[in-house]
Amino acid sequence: MALATRTAHPSALRTLWGSTIGKKTVMAGTGVIMLLFLIAHMLGNLKIFFGPGDFNSYAAWLRTIGQPVLHHSWYLWLQRTALVACVVLHGVAAYQLSRRDRAARPQRYAHRQPARGSYATRTMRWGGVILGLFIVWHILDLTTGTLNPRGEAGHPYEDIVADFQVWYVDLIYIAAMLALGLHIRHGFWSAAQTLGANSRTRDRALKAAANVLAAVLTAGFVLVPVAVMTGLVN
Template sequence: MAVSGLLFIAFVLGHMYGNLKAFSGEESFNGYAEHLRELGEPLLPYSGLLWIIRVGLIAALVVHVASAVALTRRAGKARSTAYTVKKNRNSSLSSRTMRWGGATILVFLVWHLLNFTIVKINPSNGETGSHNPYQLMVETFDLWWMTIIYLVAMAALAMHLHHGTWSSLQTLGLTSTPAARARAKAAGWILAVVIAGGFSLVPLSVLLGIIEK
C-alpha cells in the first residue's frame, strides 16, 4: 500500500504540472496533451507509452484498494469487540477519514476519466468526444457545480495525502527518530497543500474568468 501510494504521489505531481499549462493558454495546454501521446515514438506507436502508464496506474490502483481492504479486515479481526468509549486524542482528522476519503477519490476518479479521457463528456451541453482538451476543460469548469465537485474532491485528496505520506514513510521505516517523524509530517502537509492547491487553481481561475476560451 505504501509503495503504490508513493507511485500515485509521483503521478499527481506530474498531472498537476500538466494542468497548470492552462495558464499558458490554449495552444500550450493542447500542445502538452498532444505531446503525452507522442512520447516514446518511434520506438512505440502513437499513445503507446501513455497506455503503458495507464495500465501501470490501473495495476497500482488495484493493489492500493486491495491493500486497503486487507488492512481494514486485519484491523477488524485484531479487535472483535468495539471500544466502550472511543476518544481520538492522538489521531488527526486526516487519519480518521482515510477510508471515506479514499472512496470519495475513487468515485471522483471514475467521473474525471469519463469527463476528460474516456468519453470526454461536456457537462455544459452533453456532447461527447471533444478533440480540444482546453475547450473541454474551460466549458466544464465554467459550471459552478462542476468546480464545487472538483474542489470537494481536492479537499479529500489533501486529507488523503497528508496522512498517506506520513503513513507510507512510516511503513518504509523512515520515521525512526523524532527528527525523521517531524520531516515526514512536514512532507505530508507540503504535498497536501501543493498538490491539492495546484489542482484547485485551474477550476477556480476558469470560474473567475482568469482562464478563458
C-alpha cells in the first residue's frame, strides 16, 4: 500500500483569487482589457468629425462584425458580456482589497503623514466608484437611449449632438473623463507593476507611457463634447 505522501493543494485559480497579489492580478488584467477597449472606443468616437453618414455607418458596421459566422450584433453582445465581467471583477477585487487594507491599519496615526503619493494614486478608489457610476449613466444615455434627450436607435450621431447640447451632460461627461485620465495615469503603471512587467530600467518608460495614455484618452474623449459645444459638430 502506498503511503499518502501528497497533500492536496488548492487549484492555481483558487490560490490566485485568495491572495492579495492574485486579486491585484485580476484587477490588472481586467484593467488592461478595459483600456484596450477604451482606445478602440475613442478612435471610433473621433469618426464623428467626418459627418453623420460616416459615423452612423460605422456604428452599423459594429453590428456586422463576425458575420457570416456570427449573427447580426452577436459579436457586440459577446464583447459587452466580457466588458461587464471585467468591470464586475475589477470592482469586486477592489472592494475586497480596500476592506482588507483598511482593516490592516485599525488605528490611524495621530500625526498624519504628509501625502507624498500623486493625486492620481490617492484618488484611485473613489475615482473608480465615480467611473463605475458614470458607466451606468453612459449606457443608459447613449446605448439604450433611456436618458438621452433624443434617443433614437440607429442614429448615434444625432443622439450625441442632442446630448452634448445640454450643459450638465457636458459637465458630467468631462468630469468623468478627467477622472478616467487620473485612473489610467496610476492604473497603467500599477498594472505593469502587479503583472511583474516593471523593473528598474523600465520604470520611467512605463510611467511616461501611463501619462501619455491618460492624456491622449482624456483629450480624445473630451474632444467630442467640446466640438458639439463649439458648433464644430452639429
